Amino acid sequence: MYEGVVQDLIDELGRLPGVGPKSAQRLAFHLLQADAADVERLTAAITEVKAKVRFCEICGNVAEGQTCRICNDPRRDGSAICVVEEPKDVVAVERTREFRGRYHVLGGAISPLDGIGPDSLRFTELMSRLASGEVREVIIATDPNLEGEATAAYLARLLRSFEDVKVTRLASGLPVGGDLEYADEVTLGRAFEGRKTLT
Amino acid sequence: MHVRFLSVADFRSYEGADLALSPGVTTLVGLNGEGKTNLVEAIGYVATLSSHRVANDAPLVRFGAERATVRAAVVRDGRESVVELEITSGRANRARLNRSALTRPRDVLGTLRTVLFAPEDLALVKGDPSERRRFLDDLLVQRQPRWAAVRGDYDKIVKQRNALLKSAMPVLSRRGRRGGRRPDQAPVADEAASALHTLDVWNDHLAAVGGQLLYARLRLLRDLQPLLAEAYGQVSAADSEASAVYRSSLHEEAAAALAAGEVPEPDEVRGLILESLARVRDQEIERGVGLVGPHRDDVVLTLGELPAKGYASHGESWSFALALRLASYRLLRHDLGDDPVLILDDVFAELDVGRRDRLADMIADCEQVIITAAVGEDVPDALTGARFHVKHGTVTGEVA
Ligand SMILES: Nc1ncnc2c1ncn2[C@@H]1O[C@H](COP(=O)(O)OP(=O)(O)OP(=O)(O)O)[C@@H](O)[C@H]1O
Ligand SMILES: [Mg+2]
Ligand SMILES: [Zn+2]
Numbered sequence: 128m129y130e131g132v133v134q135d136l137i138d139e140l141g142r143l144p145g146v147g148p149k150s151a152q153r154l155a156f157h158l159l160q161a162d163a164a165d166v167e168r169l170t171a172a173i174t175e176v177k178a179k180v181r182f183c184e185i186c187g188n189v190a191e192g193q194t195c196r197i198c199n200d201p202r203r204d205g206s207a208i209c210v211v212e213e214p215k216d217v218v219a220v221e222r223t224r225e226f227r228g229r230y231h232v233l234g235g236a237i238s239p240l241d242g243i244g245p246d247s248l249r250f251t252e253l254m255s256r257l258a259s260g261e262v263r264e265v266i267i268a269t270d271p272n273l274e275g276e277a278t279a280a281y282l283a284r285l286l287r288s289f290e291d292v293k294v295t296r297l298a299s300g301l302p303v304g305g306d307l308e309y310a311d312e313v314t315l316g317r318a319f320e321g322r323k324t325l326t
Numbered sequence: 327m328h329v330r331f332l333s334v335a336d337f338r339s340y341e342g343a344d345l346a347l348s349p350g351v352t353t354l355v356g357l358n359g360e361g362k363t364n365l366v367e368a369i370g371y372v373a374t375l376s377s378h379r380v381a382n383d384a385p386l387v388r389f390g391a392e393r394a395t396v397r398a399a400v401v402r403d404g405r406e407s408v409v410e411l412e413i414t415s416g417r418a419n420r421a422r423l424n425r426s427a428l429t430r431p432r433d434v435l436g437t438l439r440t441v442l443f444a445p446e447d448l449a450l451v452k453g454d455p456s457e458r459r460r461f462l463d464d465l466l467v468q469r470q471p472r473w474a475a476v477r478g479d480y481d482k483i484v485k486q487r488n489a490l491l492k493s494a495m496p497v498l499s500r501r502g503r504r505g506g507r508r509p510d511q512a513p514v515a516d517e518a519a520s521a522l523h524t525l526d527v528w529n530d531h532l533a534a535v536g537g538q539l540l541y542a543r544l545r546l547l548r549d550l551q552p553l554l555a556e557a558y559g560q561v562s563a564a565d566s567e568a569s570a571v572y573r574s575s576l577h578e579e580a581a582a583a584l585a586a587g588e589v590p591e592p593d594e595v596r597g598l599i600l601e602s603l604a605r606v607r608d609q610e611i612e613r614g615v616g617l618v619g620p621h622r623d624d625v626v627l628t629l630g631e632l633p634a635k636g637y638a639s640h641g642e643s644w645s646f647a648l649a650l651r652l653a654s655y656r657l658l659r660h661d662l663g664d665d666p667v668l669i670l671d672d673v674f675a676e677l678d679v680g681r682r683d684r685l686a687d688m689i690a691d692c693e694q695v696i697i698t699a700a701v702g703e704d705v706p707d708a709l710t711g712a713r714f715h716v717k718h719g720t721v722t723g724e725v726a
Contacts, residue, residue: 237524239490245520273482273531280527311430313475 133159185256187232187249189214197229204228206263210253210282212236212270220268228266231256236274237281245281253282257289264293271299271317327664328694329369329438330406331399336391337413338364340719351695351709355702356716362698365716366442366669369696372398372409373440373667374468375419375432384415400438402664409434435471439666441655443673447647451634455624462543462625465550465654469661473542480535484621487528494521495614529603536619537596540574543620544589547572551587553653558629560688561645561652561681566630568649575622577602644676652688665693673697674704682706 129137133155141151158166182188183195190196197203197217207228211217217230233248256262267282269275279296286294298321301310310318332345339361354362363379367386370378377386387394393414400407411431412420421431428434449457466473497517551570558568574581580598583590590598602618603610610617627634627646634646658666668689674682674697686706689695699705702713715722 237527239486239493239524239528242493244490244494245524246517273479273486277486277524277527277531280530281524284523284527311475313472316472 182232185252186230187214187234187252188217188230202227205261207266208253208256208262208264209266209268211268212275212278216268226266228264233269233278236269236278238274238277248278250282250285254285257286257292262292264295267294267296271297327400327402327439327667329398329667329696330401331397332365332369333395333397334365334368335395336388337368337394337396338386338388340364340388343719343721345714345721346723347694347696348712349694351689351697351711353702353705353709353711353713354696354698354716354721355705355713356698356700358700360716361719362700362716363444363671365721366444366671366696366698368396369398369438369667369669370440370442371413372396372400372411372434373438374464375411375435378442378444379446382415383413383419386413387415398438407437409437432471432474439468439658439662440669441651441658441666442669442671443648443651444669444671445676447651448643450647450650451627451638451643458625458627459621459623461650462546463539465657466542466546468654468658469546473539476535476538476542480532480539480620483528483531483535484616484619487525487532488616490521490524490528491610491616492614494525495611497521525607529600532616532619533596533599533603536621537592537599540599540620540623541589541592541595543623544572544584544595547625548587548589550653550657553656554649557652557656557688558646558649561649561677561684562642563680563684566632568634568646569628570650571626571628573624573626575602575618575620577605641676641678641681645681648673648685655692668692668695670695670697672699674699674706675701683708 136158137148137151137155140146140154141148143151146154158169179191180189181193183190183198184193185198186195188195188197190198192199204227207226208231209220209226209228210231210233211220212233212235214232217232220226220230231249231253233250233253235243235248237243237245237248257265265282265286267279269278269282283294283296286292299314300318300321301307301314307315328349329347332347333343334340335342343365345365354365356362367377367379371386377383380386393412395410395412397408397410400409408422408424410422410425411434414420419431421428421434423434423437450461463473463477467477547570554570555567571587572584574584576584576598580602599618606617616622629638629642629646632638634643638646655666655668670689673685677685682704683706686708690708695709697705697709712723
């Protein structure tokens with residue numbers, strides 16, 4: 128244990144995701160030894176991001192105002208919603224330029240081990256968006272792991288009550304540019320399940 | 327197949343040792359603690375990427391050394407493959423196959439197949455159900471590596487579901503069980519409804535993945551059963567038949583059918599799990615722990631009329647465990663159309679003379695058998711072949 132403020136800093140850094148006690152200590156001492164100007168810039172960036180950036184009131188994506196760039200864009204198709212776990216997933220889907228609809232960011236995936244249940248995710252907000260009746264399709268794009276699948280299954284159950292909304296799930300398949308023989312069994316197995324008819 | 331060459335460095339007690347091996351029987355003789363098991367453990371590691379003695383890799387690296395290496399040349403159908411493994415404790419292994427590095431070390435699985443009997447196997451008969459579950463699941467993976475992924479997924483599902491039951495228990499036992507709205511009628515209506523909803527999702531997961539695992543185990547046991555009875559009969563020359571019966575955690579009628587040797591279709595197995603989960607729902611919620619699924623199952627081993635556990639003598643239990651391994655050997659031999667390498671660590675000392683001789687007969691036609699013994703005379707004379715003396719981390723050869 129270190130004295131007062133130093134230990135406070137280590138404790139705070141240690142609460143960040145992916146930072147263990149050892150790294151927290153290393154970061155703290157790095158900051159202690161850094162130029163005052165550098166630290167100034169870091170704290171300013173943190174303060175600014177907290178002041179300016181928040182989460183879109185509609186979709187949960189990061190936003191600089193009350194609502195995000197995508198929700199504000201009138202050219203986006205309001206009849207399709209792509210549901211993802213995190214804001215970074217929005218960025219990933221956007222990169223494909225395949226999707227012109229809107230998003231809904233849940234804020235994570237169901238994982239009882241991490242204490243994350245449906246109540247800590249933005250399901251209720253999604254239900255209210257669907258209540259407006261404009262949405263025709265919900266594309267579930269949660270991660271293709273156990274927690275993501277559980278979240279998708281949970282959502283699919285919730286959506287049963289919206290009979291005229293089509294619910295789809297992203298296919299998980301083989302990486303493009305890869306060799307079939309190098310794909311692991313799970314990926315290959317999933318790709319088989321999701322196979323498409325060609326003729 | 328057979329191992330033609332084994333070389334270890336900084337593995338267990340060995341600074342370095344090279345061993346040229348041939349088809350047929352090889353016996354490693356040496357006093358207690360001189361390093362016999364360490365050598366066969368290395369061979370087993372090449373085949374399974376795990377030790378039969380320890381769950382983590384740290385003890386495999388020689389005390390004070392940074393990493394261990396094991397190299398083995400495996401000959402199958404006249405073609406030789408060289409596997410090279412680097413074991414660093416706490417880090418992923420590195421593997422090379424015929425000199426080229428593999429991105430996924432587990433791709434070496436299948437190059438060498440071994441069946442290893444060791445004194446620890448007594449736990450198959452005398453130990454907890456988890457020992458027998460692991461026996462079945464390991465054998466599944468040996469037959470088809472894809473089962474490793476299914477098993478891994480299943481373990482995670484069980485953990486998630488148990489965490490849910492534990493955390494949701496207070497909420498759920500307060501309400502939702504009776505009187506509460508059906509979960510599919512009330513989207514996220516309240517905490518209890520959403521917890522029940524989530525439980526349904528994990529039930530589906532558990533039934534889907536657990537169903538695959540259960541189905542595979544049942545088929546495996548069906549294939550193994552006659553081979554087990556045969557192997558035990560041959561070793562013991564006794565009248566009492568050895569059998570292995572699946573004891574499932576499914577509801578009573580289903581469990582009785584499985585115990586009678588029925589193997590339902592995969593979809594049906596999945597349905598049975600869901601049905602059983604529905605029946606114990608209140609109980610699971612009350613106790614905050616999952617009660618149904620392949621992770622709660624067992625295999626009951628019996629000799630004649632009596633359960634082996636608690637009744638069989640020491641030598642009988644030993645022979646039973648040995649028969650389970652010999653049955654696995656014959657099953658894999660049949661699958662592969664080729665002999666795995668049979669490893670018998672300290673098997674003879676605990677058997678009477680008749681059983682020793684009959685075992686020697688049974689293994690005479692195996693392509694390669696590697697035997698360890700503290701006392702050379704315990705190994706029947708009928709087993710000729712190479713004999714090595716293991717002492718103080720050095721291995722010296724002598725053809726008997
Ligand atoms: N990581 C390690 N570093 C150094 N020595 C080790 C390591 N792991 C095990 N040993 C030593 O290896 C020896 C055990 O070797 P092994 O189990 O091969 O004996 P054995 O010849 O099979 O004996 P037994 O006849 O009693 O079964 C022990 O003396 C142990 O201290
Ligand atoms: Mg030993
Ligand atoms: Zn938005």
